[in-house]
Amino acid sequence: MGGVSEVGDRPLGLRQTTVSYLLALGMIASLSVGTHVLVDSIVREQESSARIVNIAGRQRMLSQRIADLSVELSSEFSSAERDRLLADLADAIALMERSHHALRHGDPAWQVPSADSPAARAIYEDPPYRLESRVQAFLDRARVYRGAMVYDTLDVAALADIRAAARRPLLEGLDAAVRTYQEDSERAIRDLRTVLFVILSLMLGTLAAEAWLIFRPLFKRLADRERKLVDLAADLDQALTLSTSELRLSANIIEHTGEAVVVAARDGSILSVNPAFCEITGYARAEVLGQPLAQLRSDRAEEADFDEVWQGTRKYGVWRGERWMRSKRGEDFYAHLTVNALPPDLSDSGAALVAVFNDITEIRRKDETIAHMAFHDVLTGLPNRDLLRDRLDRLIQQGRASGGVHAVMSADLNRFKTVNENLGQTFGDAVLCQAAERLRRLVAETDTVARVGGDEFVALLSGREGAGDYAILADSMVAALSRPYLVGGKELRLTASAGVALFPADGESGADLQRRADGARRVAKRRGGGYQFYQPDIDQAVRRRLRLEVALGEAADKNAFTLEFQPKVRLRDGEVDGVEALLRWRSDEFGAISPAMFIPMAEETGAITRIGEWVLQESCRQAGRFRETGLPLSVAANISAKQMLAGDLPRRIAALLDETGLDPELLQLELTESSVILNQESTIAQLAALREMGVRTALDDFGTGYSSLSYLRHLPIDYLKIDRSFVMQLETDDTDVTVVRGIVAMGHALGLKVIAEGIESEGQVRILRESGCDLGQGFLFSQPLPPQRLTLWMGARRADRQIRAAQG
Secondary structure (H helix, E strand, C coil): CCCHHHHHHHHHHHHHHHHHHHHHHHHHHHHHHHHHHHHHHHHHHHHHHHHHHHHHHHHHHHHHHHHHHHHHHHHCCCCCHHHHHHHHHHHHHHHHHHHHHHHHHHHHHHCCCCCCCCHHHHHHCCCCHHHHHHHHHHHHHHHHHHHHHHCCCCCCCHHHHHHCCCCCCCCHHHHHHHHHHHHHHHHHHHHHHHHHHHHHHHHHCCCCCHHHHHHHHHHHHHHHHHHHHHHCCCCCCHHHHHHHHHHHHHHHHHHHHHEEEEEEECCEEEEEECCHHHHHHHCCHHCCCEHHHHHHCCCCCCCHHHHHHHHHHHHHHHHEEEEEEECCCCCCCEEEEEEEEEHHHHHCCCCEEEEEEEHHHHHHHHHHHHHHHHHHHCCCCECCCHHHHHHHHHHHHHHHHHHEEEEEEEEEEHHHHHHHHHHCHHHHHHHHHHHHHHHHHHHHCCHHHHHHEEEEEEEEEEEECHHHHHHHHHHHHHHHHCCCEEEEEEEECEEEEEEEECCCCCCCCCCHHHHHHHHHHHHHCCCECCCCCCCCCHHHHHHHHHHHHHHHHHHHHCCEEEEEEEEECCCCCCEEEEEEEEEEEEECCCEECHHHHHHHHHHCCCHHHHHHHHHHHHHHHHHHHHHCCCCCCCEEECHHHHHHHCCCCHHHHHHHHHHHHCHHHEEEEEEEHHHHHHCCHHHHHHHHHHHHCCCCCCCEEECCCCCHHHHHCCCCCCCEEEEEECCCCCCCHHHHCCCCCCHHHHHHCCCCCCECCCCCHHHHHHHHHHHHECCCCCCCCCCCCCCHHHHHHHHHHHHHHHHHHHHH
């Protein structure tokens, strides 16, 4: 029985062992599965906690990143850099908003369940942190600021709001949230570990070996996860340290910015300034703290101007503009000023507003200089044509509103072009400056004198009783402009012309008044100078003159002129000594035009150069034709001042003689005194070269210009021509007789032959012959004739003299 029992017990023990073993295996399997579940739960809790803590820490870092990007955007960057900063700001705002939503409500994409807990809700919803509203307010301000910067509008108020929101209350709330999430995570992990350790303690005795083999990999995996959690915590500490560093960086930016920053209390007392403020104003920091902002106000600025600043700041939260301010040195400077009201959450610091300004005095001066240059003549400093137009319009408006007589006067200097051509532009500029100063001194402060081009000035005059007063003023201006000009030790005498148009009698628009004053001035100039009031018939004359100038230019282009020739007769025997070529022009529109009219016009318009070249060429050709017909007559051609001033007259004459094959002795040149005096050295050299070539020269209209023995005795000329004004009254005026005898005696003393112009009577011939005059020309002998008629006249005269000789 006993054996049976033992034998039976073995299987039972084996079964029990087997059952126990199976139960142990089942328990091991169950505990293993449970352990795996618990370990995975712990691991997942650790990973989730690490994500939550990391996200919470990232929120703190993002808040600082948004604040720093906002500060950076307030500085000046290139367009590409600005776009990048705007994009970074948008990404930071979106990332902070999403991370905040993930913490409060979970985010499957980030594998983060809701991190909501009683402790977290207290942080987000209850005092003292109220983190939910602070985060939302911060994000709202950041979005508003970014929106303003997208449209390139610096919203200083929004920037202040962002920086204020990113300060201690928000950071403390975010730090509290991080601590709360860490504590919740640690508490959950501790609970899971406690359960795990209880289960493991039940299995430890019997399943040590199996546990060692089973759980070793799991603990290794758990250790790896813990190391990752430690690394994440280290990263979070590093991020927090970086945020603190970035806060210090923001403070340093304000300290080192080039714009003055001053924080003031509600009563206007200064609480804080940056170094740029001290540099711009000259005040030390200690000198202004607690002092009123009003001490920076310049005397140039009215108190009401700064009242406007404070009222605008209180009403709208911000004021921007420009004001005069004063430094410690008592120097005024012009500042671009921005004043922002600070948000209420900074009231505990006592700060109520922040003002940012910089010194733009130099910029303002440059702007004023540019504006002055745009509306004033660079040479004389007088208003230019643009400013004159504006003031003329205002003068018209004033005249229409208040009545009275106003005037526009146009004035210029006669023969001023010859000053520049002869003495140089520098000399001419000095003359213009003196003329401008003389005119400026003659008018009242309410009047305007402008330079509108060249030597032309326009004066806008008002406040006088009538035309008589303006006539006195015009006469004074002409007299002032005609006084000698002293430049570099040289004295220059010029005359002036002026034209006056009155408002409203002569026109009711500025353009009409100025045009009519110009027309009156041109009339005065043609009369030799002085002043002229506008008359209705002047418009017609001006329009006719303009058409005549156009026709003259076309005639010069086409050489639509003719030459007539007036004989020069030897007074002692009546023989023809030569002829003078006289220019004639017949216009299709105007008919025959007097040379006294179109030649000065040609000199003014510049057409005289082309006309003079044609006269020389045609004179040489006609002299050649006379020689071919048996009349070897010398032809005298008139030379203009511009032809002499060109300086190459001998070369051009030589080329013309070569071209035509004319004997130089058959060509004479006649010059006026005014053309000779312009550039004496060049004129003497050219005349000497012409004499060496065999071309003879005459000084025309002698006695009417700048006659002076000091230069006449140096001129290499052959003839003096007495002007017709001295010949006309020889029979009735003893003074003219004396003058003519003096000219003849002087010419002979200098070795010159003398020619008298404008002879019309035998009595004049008798007096001239008795005075020793050599040659004469005038209607007594012959009027100017075309070449064919001159040939006939010469033939008839020769035949008549032969008949007389035969009879005598």
